Amino acid sequence: QDIRNTVGNIPMEWYQDFPHIGYNLDGKKIYKPIRTKDELDMFLEKMENPDYWRTVQDKMTGADIKLTDEQVDLVHRLQKGQFGDVHFDPYEPAVDFFTHEVMIHPVTNRPADKRSFIPSLIEKEKVRARGSAVMAGEKHLEGGSCWARGTWQDRGGGAWVSRGPDPRPLRPQKLAWEQQEPAERKLNFVPQQYRCLRAVPAYSRFIHERFERCLDLYLCPRQRKMRVNVDPEDLIPKLPKPRDLQPFPTTQALVYRGHGSLVRCLSVSPSGQWLVSGSDDCTVRFWEVCTARCMKTLPVGGVVKSVAWNPNPTICLVAICVEQSVLLVNPCLGDKLLYGATDQLLESYVAPEEERVQPVQWVTATTEEHSRGVRLVVQHSKAVKQVTWHGKGDYFASVVSDNSNMQVLIHQSSKRWSQNPFRKSKGLVQCVLFHPIRPYFFVATQRYVRVYNLLKQELTKKLMTNCKWVSSMAIHPGGDNIICGSYDSKLAWFDLDLSTRPYQLLRHHKKALRSVAFHRHYPLFASGSDDGTVIVCHGMVYNDLLQNPLLVPVKVLKGHVLTLDLGVLDVLFHPTQPWVFSSGADGTVRLYT
Amino acid sequence: ADHKYVEFDFLINGQFLRVPLVTHIEMENISTEEVVEIEYVEKYMAPQPEECIFHDDWISSVQATEEWILTGCYDQTARIWSLEGKPVMTVAGHTEVVKDVAWVKQDSLSCLLLSASMDQTVLLWEWNVEKNKVKALHCCRGHAGSVDSIAVDCTRTKFCSGSWDKMLKIWSAVPTDEEDEMEEAANRPRKKQKTEQLGLTRTPLATLSGHTEAVSSVLWSDAEEICSASWDHTIKLWDAETGDLKSTLTGNKVFNSVSYSPLCRRLASGSTDRHIRLWDPRSKDGSLVLLSLTSHTGWVTSVKWSPTHEHQLISGSLDNIVKLWDTRSCKAPLYDLAAHEDKVLCVDWTEAGLLLSGGADNKLYCYRYPATASDVGA
Numbered sequence: 001q002d003i004r005n006t007v008g009n010i011p012m013e014w015y016q017d018f019p020h021i022g023y024n025l026d027g028k029k030i031y032k033p034i035r036t037k038d039e040l041d042m043f044l045e046k047m048e049n050p051d052y053w054r055t056v057q058d059k060m061t062g063a064d065i066k067l068t069d070e071q072v073d074l075v076h077r078l079q080k081g082q083f084g085d086v087h088f089d090p091y092e093p094a095v096d097f098f099t100h101e102v103m104i105h106p107v108t109n110r111p112a113d114k115r116s117f118i119p120s121l122i123e124k125e126k127v128r129a130r131g132s133a134v135m136a137g138e139k140h141l142e143g144g145s146c147w148a149r150g151t152w153q154d155r156g157g158g159a160w161v162s163r164g165p166d167p168r169p170l171r172p173q174k175l176a177w178e179q180q181e182p183a184e185r186k187l188n189f190v191p192q193q194y195r196c197l198r199a200v201p202a203y204s205r206f207i208h209e210r211f212e213r214c215l216d217l218y219l220c221p222r223q224r225k226m227r228v229n230v231d232p233e234d235l236i237p238k239l240p241k242p243r244d245l246q247p248f249p250t251t252q253a254l255v256y257r258g259h260g261s262l263v264r265c266l267s268v269s270p271s272g273q274w275l276v277s278g279s280d281d282c283t284v285r286f287w288e289v290c291t292a293r294c295m296k297t298l299p300v301g302g303v304v305k306s307v308a309w310n311p312n313p314t315i316c317l318v319a320i321c322v323e324q325s326v327l328l329v330n331p332c333l334g335d336k337l338l339y340g341a342t343d344q345l346l347e348s349y350v351a352p353e354e355e356r357v358q359p360v361q362w363v364t365a366t367t368e369e370h371s372r373g374v375r376l377v378v379q380h381s382k383a384v385k386q387v388t389w390h391g392k393g394d395y396f397a398s399v400v401s402d403n404s405n406m407q408v409l410i411h412q413s414s415k416r417w418s419q420n421p422f423r424k425s426k427g428l429v430q431c432v433l434f435h436p437i438r439p440y441f442f443v444a445t446q447r448y449v450r451v452y453n454l455l456k457q458e459l460t461k462k463l464m465t466n467c468k469w470v471s472s473m474a475i476h477p478g479g480d481n482i483i484c485g486s487y488d489s490k491l492a493w494f495d496l497d498l499s500t501r502p503y504q505l506l507r508h509h510k511k512a513l514r515s516v517a518f519h520r521h522y523p524l525f526a527s528g529s530d531d532g533t534v535i536v537c538h539g540m541v542y543n544d545l546l547q548n549p550l551l552v553p554v555k556v557l558k559g560h561v562l563t564l565d566l567g568v569l570d571v572l573f574h575p576t577q578p579w580v581f582s583s584g585a586d587g588t589v590r591l592y593t
Numbered sequence: 594a595d596h597k598y599v600e601f602d603f604l605i606n607g608q609f610l611r612v613p614l615v616t617h618i619e620m621e622n623i624s625t626e627e628v629v630e631i632e633y634v635e636k637y638m639a640p641q642p643e644e645c646i647f648h649d650d651w652i653s654s655v656q657a658t659e660e661w662i663l664t665g666c667y668d669q670t671a672r673i674w675s676l677e678g679k680p681v682m683t684v685a686g687h688t689e690v691v692k693d694v695a696w697v698k699q700d701s702l703s704c705l706l707l708s709a710s711m712d713q714t715v716l717l718w719e720w721n722v723e724k725n726k727v728k729a730l731h732c733c734r735g736h737a738g739s740v741d742s743i744a745v746d747c748t749r750t751k752f753c754s755g756s757w758d759k760m761l762k763i764w765s766a767v768p769t770d771e772e773d774e775m776e777e778a779a780n781r782p783r784k785k786q787k788t789e790q791l792g793l794t795r796t797p798l799a800t801l802s803g804h805t806e807a808v809s810s811v812l813w814s815d816a817e818e819i820c821s822a823s824w825d826h827t828i829k830l831w832d833a834e835t836g837d838l839k840s841t842l843t844g845n846k847v848f849n850s851v852s853y854s855p856l857c858r859r860l861a862s863g864s865t866d867r868h869i870r871l872w873d874p875r876s877k878d879g880s881l882v883l884l885s886l887t888s889h890t891g892w893v894t895s896v897k898w899s900p901t902h903e904h905q906l907i908s909g910s911l912d913n914i915v916k917l918w919d920t921r922s923c924k925a926p927l928y929d930l931a932a933h934e935d936k937v938l939c940v941d942w943t944e945a946g947l948l949l950s951g952g953a954d955n956k957l958y959c960y961r962y963p964a965t966a967s968d969v970g971a
Binding site for chain 1: 651667690712713737738739757758806807809824845846847849865866891892911936938953
């Protein structure tokens with residue numbers, strides 16, 4: 001209401017024709033300002049009046065009012081759609097009434113409903129509806145829930161038996177429970193199903209648990225299990241990469257085919273030109289190494305268990321174990337002068353005057369056998385298992401498959417003299433070996449390896465292999481380390497200077513180990529096993545006594561075919577090159593280079 | 594139309610172009626800013642198989658000339674065949690496997706040839722072409738092991754042999770007069786009848802020792818220079834006059850065979866790994882392999898350079914394949930000749946363009962390969 005004009009809320013057009021425009025408070029007429037504004041005047045005003053744009057006519061009083069700056073500002077703000085008041089800041093931070101932070105007191109003080117403490121009524125309705133549908137047979141539940149099987153079983157005649165919980169989920173629990181730490185387990189027992197409540201036995205851990213509770217009560221300090229947080233990567237020894245340990249055999253190069261049955265044994269000439277192999281087809285074959293050519297085949301009339309080429313390069317002899325005899329054969333390969341000289345050496349033997357009592361018989365070969373190459377036959381009383389030469393080439397040892405004290409015999413070929421070094425039998429002898437340099441003799445029985453000093457004629461050491469059945473043995477050319485392969489797929493490396501227990505046990509193979517071998521010059525050793533592979537390892541022995549040997553498995557050589565569950569039967573290194581020969585049950589000998 | 598279709602092969606910087614040009618340039622790091630010269634040559638045609646000669650046993654060595662093929666066999670004989678595959682002569686006399694054979698001289702009337710065997714002797718034979726009779730002139734004794742390799746020098750008066758006793762021996766290849774020898778021989782008591790039949794004993798002119806393992810292959814690289822490869826992983830160059838060791842090239846693996854090409858002055862070696870390596874014999878005591886050709890999957894038993902082309906050679910291997918290589922394309926051979934069913938033991942290449950390979954399947958295969966002249970100007 002405009003207090004200057006008391007006219008009230010009426011349309012101002014009613015005063016159009018009158019000279020006045022309402023009445024003031026005193027009741028006097030308010031006359032319109034005297035102005036007759038015609039078009040020309042209005043136009044001139046528009047052009048010349050600088051304040052034209054901010055003059056408005058007040059409807060109540062009829063006067064022209066010039067708007068102040070604040071009023072103009074207000075008008076502009078309203079036109080932009082902003083809030084009228086200048087002092088109003090539309091961007092002030094909002095003050096939450098209901099804040100997101102958890103305050104001590106709730107917004108409302110309304111107490112919780114009872115339904116938050118009581119089982120849900122809605123769910124109860126749902127279950128009731130579902131259950132009645134199941135019972136009525138309209139709906140079937142998924143398997144796995146005890147509802148699917150039904151909780152009660154009708155025994156007929158009104159008798160109902162409770163089925164009990166489903167036993168199936170409990171079975172895998174036992175293994176997981178056993179593997180967990182005792183402190184981590186949720187329950188101290190494995191839940192077990194019993195036929196009925198009467199059959200549930202007394203709790204076995206009852207007293208233990210009572211005791212633990214008592215300890216807890218008087219705050220007994222328990223020994224903490226120190227859990228070592230070991231990174232499993234640290235436990236793996238840092239071995240050099242095989243690439244750095246070259247040369248070693250990597251691929252199969254040649255296959256020597258010709259034998260008809262499994263090839264049990266191999267030996268190579270000291271020059272490295274010839275290879276001899278003995279097989280179950282009762283023949284011994286001589287091969288040229290570089291071409292796989294079978295130079296000679298010698299039928300020997302019996303299964304060949306072991307062959308050994310005399311390591312002395314000036315004597316050309318091969319010892320072959322056939323059934324109950326050891327044949328000394330001159331293969332007539334290589335230098336004619338050498339094998340001629342060997343024959344002369346053998347012929348120049350003069351028998352001693354007195355008859356010696358020998359455990360074996362030395363028989364010169366018949367002419368027919370001589371033509372085939374056989375020079376001497378050493379007749380044993382039982383089947384011979386293994387023959388091996390001493391490094392100098394004069395003595396050789398043979399092992400008889402017997403359980404008496406006459407298992408091991410040492411023979412001297414130049415004097416044709418044999419002796420039995422042992423009075424008592426210490427077990428089934430598996431294999432024997434001469435030391436390359438010193439006068440030691442190694443005898444491997446099923447679980448132990450005994451080292452005898454031949455000069456002093458006494459037992460020096462007994463090596464405990466941790467294996468159940470030793471199958472083969474080999475000695476490092478330096479003479480201080482031995483490896484034993486056993487039928488329980490373990491290879492034990494013994495450092496004779498270190499201890500009588502194995503320095504390392506290598507479990508690289510999956511099946512029984514049949515044969516082990518060392519290389520004469522390169523730091524390599526190999527093992528052949530029934531899984532058909534030969535594993536070549538780098539075995540560096542240091543001259544420095546403080547440093548332990550470094551054993552690194554370097555290559556798995558595959559190639560043999562498994563026959564009759566047997567794989568590789570014998571393994572041998574070439575004397576000069578980093579090559580390995582292996583003979584297998586598939587009747588072949590393979591060369592890996 | 595007077596034109597015919599010819600296939601071409603392209604070379605960039607001496608390397609054959611086998612992959613798309615862009616790939617080749619990327620691989621060889623050739624800048625595309627510069628001008629790249631591409632040389633074109635007529636494509637080398639595949640060797641055409643000609644003959645297959647059956648033997649009784651493994652073929653250990655083969656050497657062919659313009660008219661005849663000489664092979665050494667594991668049945669203790671050497672045989673002479675015509676180029677059409679007809680057997681002409683069997684040279685028997687050794688008591689062990691024949692490991693290497695070589696021609697010394699050929700006339701139209703008579704030829705001289707050598708055979709080396711595992712019985713530690715080398716026999717010098719004279720073959721009368723007209724009458725087709727062969728006679729052992731000399732039996733060269735002296736080695737203490739199987740003689741695995743022989744090589745005749747360019748003057749055809751001397752030959753060198755390498756054996757399992759780690760020695761090299763130089764012998765004279767000139768047959769001496771029989772009368773003089775016979776008189777001398779009559780004074781000495783004859784111990785064995787066999788020496789009569791096998792010719793008169795001859796002793797070596799010189800013995801070269803230095804290898805620590807068996808010698809597998811020898812050749813004459815110059816008038817007075819012998820090159821020998823051995824199982825002790827070295828190739829040694831000797832001066833034939835003085836008998837001194839000139840230089841040694843060391844490798845990693847046993848060498849099976851070497852071949853020298855006077856055209857490119859390179860030695861090619863086959864080893865007991867699958868690679869063929871090229872060496873420069875003039876380099877002083879090093880183990881610098883110039884190029885390594887890899888494609889075989891087994892031991893390389895023998896290599897031979899082409900006598901006419903400076904970049905081509907063939908190699909035989911235990912994986913039953915003979916490969917023809919061009920040294921400019923070192924990633925893959927030009928051709929694979931897979932005719933053998935068993936190990937290839939020896940290869941040869943004649944001046945007339947005949948490739949021969951013999952192996953453990955008792956067969957000798959001959960291929961005709963047109964002798965292309967080398968690109969190097971006369």
